[in-house]
Amino acid sequence: MMMKRSPLVLGNKTLKDVSDDICAPVERFPSKGWVGLFLGAKTLLLFYIAILASVVGIGIGLLGVNSPVFWGTMIVTFVFWIGIGHAGTLISAVLFLFRQKWRTSVARTAEAMTVFAVMTAGLFPLLHTGRPWLDYWLFPYPNQRGPLWVNFRSPLLWDVFAVSTYATVSMVFWYIGLVPDFATIKDRAKNKLRRTLYGALSLGWRGTARNWSHYEMVYLILAGLSTPLVLSVHTIVSFDFAVSNLPGWHTTIFPPYFVAGAIFSGFAMVVTLMTLVRIGFKEFQNYVTLDHMEVMNKIIMTTGMLVGYAYASEFFIAWYSGNQYERFVFVNRAFGPYGWSYWMMVTCNVLIPQLFWFKKMRRSIPVMFVVSIFVNIGMWFERFVITVTSLHRDFLPSSWGMYAWSWFDTGVLVGSFGMFLTLFLLYLRLFPAVSIAEVKPVLHVGYDEKGGH
């Protein structure tokens, strides 16, 4: 006997219901809740802009970076946001290729999260340089300065390519997916401005068979292009560390460890956002169901354990290498002055997700919200641990030091959420947050309620 699969969309929706429900947040007057959140996020964003402007105007020295910790909050937060991006691509591209139909209702928002996370992250490597106005020197293009060329041996340069490719592809992929839905909104529009704007956004979509045929093909190709990026981007980000010769950075495990960590944190962020979306837009509860959330929680637990395994194996290898500097870095990581951050990381990333062994926990919205927040905190600390604790005590004890955290660091970290949330809230208001075109095919329309024909 076949196991009955629980429906992907609840509430016996008709096709019209789907369009109505999903377009509702875009079409109705924004709720007080949304306005409140938006104003908060926007204030934070303005604060963030002020912080970044001072850093660019006065000097990167406003942050806590120093000698020996030459990289700090900006790089930590960069890796954090880049990591978060990964879940979106994984859900929208990889699961698409694997024909995982449950992805349809979360893919759009997860991908939006990816785009905004990459945008947020992308600012950091640009602004954390000493002279951000010369950042364009990192791009290899024919120039009249010699010509001066870039150093293709530098992982930082690979990073420039990796992140910019990732940002471009995920943005295009996301946009292509949005095109049919923009057309739907255009069609439903009651005023001219709306019709014009969404019409422009929908690139003249008419819903013809030819349109659909091209669309499906492009989408498939883009999914194929995005899939390797899920692995490559964070692999290359990890090269920033792994290719250096600093104990604690120079580790072969970094690429898979970073990718697992990225998926881990990304899913946690999807869960955080989705629980909030479900609260904010009640009609979405039928599309983003508890089943969806549970699947994601399972992934969180799995990747959490992968990450935990990486932590353990790093310690083992440090001991097994017999290298005194390597050994010291790991002992110092757990028991040195920054030991608290290490244990914070282990608690949040390895211990807390273990709650998801219990089905009740996996399906409880408050529990998963809290856990996902902890995972986010833990993953920020993971990057902090890697970046700061490796740097702060390296080869010559004379140059050991501590990171000089300033309130600008706090501003940068908190402010980046302002940027992300502002973008995300605007997205919820202006774009269809669930893919109308993809949800409709997975409805049980035309099927018997009991599963028979």
Added chain:
Amino acid sequence: MSEMHHDHELEMKKALRPKIERDNKYWLSLEQWNNDPEFAKAAETEFLSSPLREKDGEEGGWARREFLKLMGASIAMASAGCIRRPVQKIVPYNKQPEEVTLGLANYYSSAYMEGSEGLAVLIKTREGRPIKIEANPGHPFSISGLNIRSQASLLNLYDPERLKGPQRNLFNEKKTNSQVIDVKWEDLDKKVVEQLKKGDVVILTGAISSPATRAVIGDFAQGFKAKHVVWDAISNEDVLAGQKASYGDEVIPAYRFDKAKMIVSIDADFLGTWISPTAFTNQFVEGRKDIKNMNRLVSFDSNYSLTGANADIRFKIKPSQQLDVVMGLLHEIIVKKGASGYAGNGSVKAALAPFADVAAKLGFDAEIFAKVAADLLANRGQSVVVAGGLQAMTEKSKELQVAVNFLNSVLDNEGKTVDAKGGNSAVKGSYADLISLVQDMKNGKVKTLIVHRVNPGFVLPEELGFADAAKKVEMVLYTGDRIDETGVFADYIVPDNHALESWNDAELANGVYTICQPAIRPMYDTRSFQLSLMTWAYLANQGPARLREYETFYDYLRVFWKSDIMPKVGKGKDFEDFWLETLQKGYAGDISKGSSARSFKVEAFTAIKPAAAASGYELVLYPTSQMGDGSLNNVAWLHELPDPITKIVWDNYVMVSLATAEKHQLKEGNVIELTVGEKKIELPIHIQPGLHDDVLAIAVGYGRTRVGKVGNGIGQNAFALASFKDGKMIFAGQKAEFKKLHKKYELACTQGHHVMEGRNIVAEATLKDYNKKKDAGIHRHHTWSIWSGHEYSGHKWGMAVDLHTCTGCSSCVIACQSENNVPVVGKRYVLEGREMHWLRIDRYYTGNPADAEAVFQPILCQHCDNAPCETVCPVLATVHSDEGLNDMVYNRCVGTRYCANNCPYKVRRFNWFNYAKLIEKPLHMALNPSVGVRTRGVMEKCTFCVQRIHDAKTLARNEKRQLKDGDVKTACQTACPAGGIVFGDLNDPNSAVAKIFKTEERGYALLEEWHAKPSVRYLSKIRNNDKETTGGHDNGHGTAKQGEHS
């Protein structure tokens, strides 16, 4: 450019100021000139557009064109001699072209003098402004190297807060107010001369090593019946008193550490602060270079001094034990070993009897202590025992000195390693004289007080009443360059020229005469002290003819040299030839030698009584080699230079031992209230390994209140804790109490961690280890690579740093800072880890923390062949040169800082802010134009002084020859008094550095196993104690944990 213009303008104004003319005829005509408007008008229009006088008293406002015209005019006049502008020739160093060529540096020989230390220097000038002070390598007194303060005195020249001209304080009746106004020299001179004629004149100066200046003062004193009082804040009067009691003559002898195989120092920090540390370091290292026959330094240390840190065997003591130590050694030698003619002397024996078991009393290992005595005895005539410095100025300081002298006499060192003739006879400063002067002032016996280059208002403790006494003096004249703690009491500030602006001479050691040439025209409306005295003598028409007769001190100096110096060191020469030769070489004569042993007055020794055993905390005040007496306290370089031992910057503090800190639950930076008698002081503590548990040590020279923006309020004035007792100043051994306050203060330490954690960083071995195996203490690694590496077909630059001779004095750090325009960032940013020094000296403690030994290691960019920084820079801003240099291209740097993360030595420095923009004018004139000033957001680091490499190459090319070994000397190398840094071409098999790389077995690459293949080799340190280490490579490296300070 506008600034330069401005400076020239001031110079011009100075030059145009009416001069006091000596010739009566000219004087009259000048007066007429000044007073007769018609004449002035005629002069203005008829010729020379009136450069002869100031148009208006204050603001000239010369336009550029006018300025150029005037400059031309003044040169024309000077050469034509149509007005009485003195023609004074200053001659560039003989190896340099005589004319100023843009882009080429000129070197002028000169001397730096401060208290008891004098150094022969070369002033490097570029386009007419001094930019660096270098050692004069030919000088017999200091063979190589400089100290910290002589190099930093450059910044004092450009101190924005220097006075720009004479000033007057319009005091009320009781001298309680302060209303300072600018005055004209003429008015000042008039008033001063009136006052001087009333008599009762006293001139207060520090030790004056300049024979000509002494002559001026002597002549002046003769003319005005004036008294000359000599006093130095950091005096050596204990040595003088001891010498007088022991041998009858009051001299500072020359100590010959180079001739000593066995050196015992009782708190005499001769490598850091005592008498003339730079020359002593030279000598000390000379006796250590031949390792098999190296000398042994035993230090009895009551603070952690540089000498103690370099000792082969260090004992920690407290000041009250100093005498016990010397007496104990004498007891070992005379009584136990009977190895002296005095062994049969009953009264000597009786005097020594109470010191039979000093080792036990002081808690020393009796065997080691006896070995010290035995070693001294074994090296009779080839050993030296020294004691002194503020740390040794206890109530028993004279007895200590007498005992030390006796020990030297017993050991036949007198006349051999202690040479009464070759010292510096000028060092005569006395606190007793100053105190009696203060008494005289209080009693109204002083009508005019001229204070020159000393600062009693800062140094003298309040209860001695200098402030009140100064108010009782009718007129106080102060020659300082600012209204400082003494200047506030002055009726007139008579600003002296900076040393770099004036002619002078110096007798740094008896028999060696040096001429100081001005390297820049006076920047402001100042006048040399000597000329002031001469002017007043002229105007009052009092004093010997030679004092009144000359218009400038330069003339006086030349005449004085002709009459007084040349007969001693240039007999039979033509004076002009002699003069020029001296200017070029920088000196004349040689150190007086060949004194014979003086006979010791035993009665001075037998009078010594043992002191009652002291318990409780004892205060030690000590000078640091960076701050000295605090006179250069407004020089930021000195504040930001990490203390050679503690590595703390921008503060002074109370040093306490680990056990004391533990006992009182004190943590680094806890503030305590220290009580000495009636006096209290609040300071943070620093926990110092290797300190005696009963010692509380504080550095003097800090806590100035009126020195300027940089130095005001940095630390506390520890001089205030000294007290005057029985005719001498007590700096050490006073009873002290303290209580913990619930306050925390952050001390900025540039070093993050103080032990090596068992890593092979500073390789160290004992002499016994070395004799067995030359590379003992070095852990070698087998490294290999699949890459053949870079090819260096031309030069390949490399450096060897000898940790064996490095004393950690930090002179190289300042040299590097001065040469490479390294910015100062201030305490706050040091706390945040943003100090900028390209060259730092790491100091690690080894062994048991309570008796920690110290090792030093200068760390600079290692210019790795496999440079980790080069591969990771995304924009190729740091690249490998074909000569093995790791070039840093500032203009290309975007500031990702990846290179610094990847540098295992952490030598890269980042411009977190726009430091260059913060340089206050005219301090920018001290910048080296050959080295770019870095902007914000770029990385910087040691370049191996690439500008010097280029200069040397250009010179060689112009001379159509190959570059030869020694043509390129890095700034750190020239400043090193230990000769511990060797730089050169590794591709030249005959270069000194290539030989070291190839043959020196003590050589090792730092972090060799990391295979960055640095171009710097360190040579291991050898400690000459009797220990032997066995086993693994990290022997000799303490693994003891010690608190962190950052």
